[in-house]
Amino acid sequence: MSFLHIHNVHKRFGDTHVLKGIDIAIEKGDFLVLVGPSGCGKSTLLNMIAGLDAISEGELLLNGERINDVHPSRRDIAMVFQSYALYPSMTVAGNIGFGLEMRKVAKARRREAIQRAAELLQIENLLDRKPAQLSGGQRQRVAMGRALVREPQLFLFDEPLSNLDAKLRVDMRTEIKQLHQRLGTTIVYVTHDQIEAMTLATRIAVMRGGELQQLGTPQAVYDDPNNLFVAGFMGSPSMNLVTARITRHEGRLVARIAAPAGDVTLPIVRDRAALEAWCDRDVMLGLRPEAITDPASANREDGDIHEATLEIALVEPTGADLYVVTQLGGRSINARMRPGAPLSPGQSTRFAFDVSRMVAFDPETEARIRDEVPATPDEASTGHADSTGNADSTGNILGQNA
Amino acid sequence: MSTPPSLRGGARERLQHWLPRLVLSPSFVLVLFFVYGFILWTTYISFSNSGMLPDYTWAGTRQWSRLWSSWTWGIALHNIWVFGLLYIVTCTALGLLLAILLDQRIRAEGALRTIYLYPMALSFIVTGTAWQWFLNPGLGLERTMHSLGWESFSFNWLIDANMAIYTVVIAAVWQATGFIMAMFLAGLRGIDGEMIKAAQIDGAPTWKIYGRIIIPQLRPVFLSAIVVLAHLAIKSFDLIVAMTGGGPGNATAVPATFMYSYAFSRNEMGIAAASAVFMLAVIAALIIPYLYSELRESRS
Ligand SMILES: Nc1ncnc2c1ncn2[C@@H]1O[C@H](COP(=O)(O)OP(=O)(O)O)[C@@H](O)[C@H]1O
Ligand SMILES: [Mg+2]
Numbered sequence: 001m002s003f004l005h006i007h008n009v010h011k012r013f014g015d016t017h018v019l020k021g022i023d024i025a026i027e028k029g030d031f032l033v034l035v036g037p038s039g040c041g042k043s044t045l046l047n048m049i050a051g052l053d054a055i056s057e058g059e060l061l062l063n064g065e066r067i068n069d070v071h072p073s074r075r076d077i078a079m080v081f082q083s084y085a086l087y088p089s090m091t092v093a094g095n096i097g098f099g100l101e102m103r104k105v106a107k108a109r110r111r112e113a114i115q116r117a118a119e120l121l122q123i124e125n126l127l128d129r130k131p132a133q134l135s136g137g138q139r140q141r142v143a144m145g146r147a148l149v150r151e152p153q154l155f156l157f158d159e160p161l162s163n164l165d166a167k168l169r170v171d172m173r174t175e176i177k178q179l180h181q182r183l184g185t186t187i188v189y190v191t192h193d194q195i196e197a198m199t200l201a202t203r204i205a206v207m208r209g210g211e212l213q214q215l216g217t218p219q220a221v222y223d224d225p226n227n228l229f230v231a232g233f234m235g236s237p238s239m240n241l242v243t244a245r246i247t248r249h250e251g252r253l254v255a256r257i258a259a260p261a262g263d264v265t266l267p268i269v270r271d272r273a274a275l276e277a278w279c280d281r282d283v284m285l286g287l288r289p290e291a292i293t294d295p296a297s298a299n300r301e302d303g304d305i306h307e308a309t310l311e312i313a314l315v316e317p318t319g320a321d322l323y324v325v326t327q328l329g330g331r332s333i334n335a336r337m338r339p340g341a342p343l344s345p346g347q348s349t350r351f352a353f354d355v356s357r358m359v360a361f362d363p364e365t366e367a368r369i370r371d372e373v374p375a376t377p378d379e380a381s382t383g384h385a386d387s388t389g390n391a392d393s394t395g396n397i398l399g400q401n402a
Numbered sequence: 403m404s405t406p407p408s409l410r411g412g413a414r415e416r417l418q419h420w421l422p423r424l425v426l427s428p429s430f431v432l433v434l435f436f437v438y439g440f441i442l443w444t445t446y447i448s449f450s451n452s453g454m455l456p457d458y459t460w461a462g463t464r465q466w467s468r469l470w471s472s473w474t475w476g477i478a479l480h481n482i483w484v485f486g487l488l489y490i491v492t493c494t495a496l497g498l499l500l501a502i503l504l505d506q507r508i509r510a511e512g513a514l515r516t517i518y519l520y521p522m523a524l525s526f527i528v529t530g531t532a533w534q535w536f537l538n539p540g541l542g543l544e545r546t547m548h549s550l551g552w553e554s555f556s557f558n559w560l561i562d563a564n565m566a567i568y569t570v571v572i573a574a575v576w577q578a579t580g581f582i583m584a585m586f587l588a589g590l591r592g593i594d595g596e597m598i599k600a601a602q603i604d605g606a607p608t609w610k611i612y613g614r615i616i617i618p619q620l621r622p623v624f625l626s627a628i629v630v631l632a633h634l635a636i637k638s639f640d641l642i643v644a645m646t647g648g649g650p651g652n653a654t655a656v657p658a659t660f661m662y663s664y665a666f667s668r669n670e671m672g673i674a675a676a677s678a679v680f681m682l683a684v685i686a687a688l689i690i691p692y693l694y695s696e697l698r699e700s701r702s
Pocket of ligand 1: 013018037041043044045
């Protein structure tokens with residue numbers, strides 16, 4: 001039995017069908033991130049978990065109990081809003097303590113709890129101020145304090161960082177992650193920012209147009225996407241997607257991709273059984289930028305490297321990496337190369353493709369073409385990754401350990 | 403192209419600079435003369451010997467001391483105090499209550515708001531006359547009740563010297579409440595919906611959400627409402643003239659009707675001028691700090 005179970009939940013506002021049957025289950029201590037473009041129904045789903053919006057159809061179970069009709073204040077949840085929603089006429093201490101006051105907690109115990117939450121968030125010196133006298137980052141902390149002080153079973157966050165400037169956003173992100181690790185709380189967190197989702201989550205739910213596209217660990221969603229949308233949405237720079245023809249070459253199944261100076265042929269090693277059926281047809285191939293490198297920095301231990309010579313169209317150094325753009329399958333594709341490599345536009349160079357990370361999609365339905373049992377090296381799509389595994393992967397995604 | 407462009411531009415700029423001033427100057431001169439000029443003139447008259455006609459001989463504070471020793475002026479001041487207080491408090495309370503009810507059920511809002519706002523579109527004279535008919539024992543409510551068979555029904559406040567002032571309050575409240583409601587409704591609409599959701603999760607019942615979180619945020623609206631109502635109360639001349647004419651006796655006399663009757667029927671222009679200047683001073687004391695704080699806020 002899972003801790004929070006969203007079971008076939010629908011939401012209709014009049015005639016508009018906003019959520020179309022969402023199924024998500026998470027365990028205690030999980031950090032679930034709902035991610036997707038604006039308007040896909042993330043906030044609506046979160047509001048339904050909070051009890052602020054009625055559930056049109058389906059069931060919501062917390063700890064095995066049906067809470068569809070339980071009042072928000074009795075669900076043992078706390079929520080942090082995008083606008084922070086602080087009460088302007090009360091001091092910071094009054095804001096943090098309001099929920100306890102409404103629950104008739106004695107004044108002395110209330111003060112203690114406020115103090116503890118304030119220490120945790122380093123806002124003890126702000127307790128007597130009014131929200132109007134605080135900066136954005138401080139308001140954010142107070143809003144979190146208001147949630148923490150009640151020690152609820154479940155925390156809900158609705159885009160809590162999107163009103164902060166970029167630098168502060170990264171700092172607060174780290175702090176939220178630390179809080180989660182320290183307190184071991186269960187969190188449902190809404191964002192439209194896929195980097196936030198990757199760095200924070202233990203489970204990611206990718207949504208689009210009121211439908212769940214994929215639910216899994218960050219690594220699984222990143223490496224083993226269910227469809228073209230998930231592949232394109234997660235990751236920055238985004239996954240390279242090119243049209244390729246599946247054929248047989250010297251007895252092996254290969255993907256042939258058109259390139260200006262002659263086709264590139266890459267062997268199919270992943271999802272081979274499923275792709276057999278696609279022989280002599282076009283598929284959409286996906287390869288992450290970090291799976292296309294210069295031969296020297298290719299990962300030959302875990303990967304399956306195949307090289308090809310291509311002409312460089314553009315070079316984009318970011319400091320930590322060197323992104324090289326080239327033409328393949330009629331599209332510009334991004335490759336991540338060693339920083340400082342002596343490369344310039346117009347030059348032809350060797351590109352190393354890690355075909356073990358290549359994924360294929362049906363160009364019509366946009367669904368992934370995959371074997372019955374996903375044969376990913378880390379088995380991330382089948383189970384929970386532990387938190388250290390996650391930390392490594394997030395480092396990789398942020399491009400910090402290139 | 404004989405003239406250099408910069409020169410031509412300069413001429414046009416100068417015209418643009420002066421044209422608005424030229425257009426506005428006649429009205430500016432008229433306002434200066436008829437408003438501020440006559441304020442000064444009235445102030446002077448209040449220190450003169452004027453009776454039926456202006457008399458410019460200086461009389462010091464004679465008219466002022468006559469004003470303050472006048473029995474009728476005392477009644478007028480007492481009435482405006484009772485009327486103003488009841489009017490402001492009732493209008494604010496009712497307006498806020500209606501706004502909260504309307505804010506809860508948004509469906510029929512458009513129609514309801516128009517219904518409540520219509521009275522404000524009527525002039526005080528129309529309001530006064532309508533209510534005078536309605537409350538007149540021989541014409542309105544009482545007669546209707548009698549003809550419906552409720553013979554013992556009696557409502558004669560309009561002609562009761564002790565109660566007449568309250569009928570004026572009722573009519574004035576009826577007229578202004580909708581407007582005050584609209585002000586509060588706008589204020590309520592400006593409140594962040596997420597804050598109310600947060601309070602719900604915090605476990606606050608609806609009345610506490612209003613009492614502790616929403617109403618404290620409406621302080622600027624309260625201030626505006628009170629200033630608007632206070633100056634309407636002091637100016638409430640036409641309503642009283644249409645409804646009671648200041649009567650029965652002097653029962654509903656207020657400073658404005660006092661001034662009118664002293665200036666035009668009792669031939670005491672000096673006292674009337676003194677009472678007018680006094681009213682102006684009270685309104686100025688209310689409005690100027692308000693405008694000052696409003697302007698300062700909008701500038702910052
Ligand atoms: N109260 C409402 N009435 C009608 N439509 C709504 C309401 N609230 C949200 N929607 C619609 O539901 C969709 C999902 O909204 P929302 O959950 O806020 O999206 P997200 O948080 O993912 O950006 C949007 O298309 C929005 O227009
Ligand atoms: Mg949202």
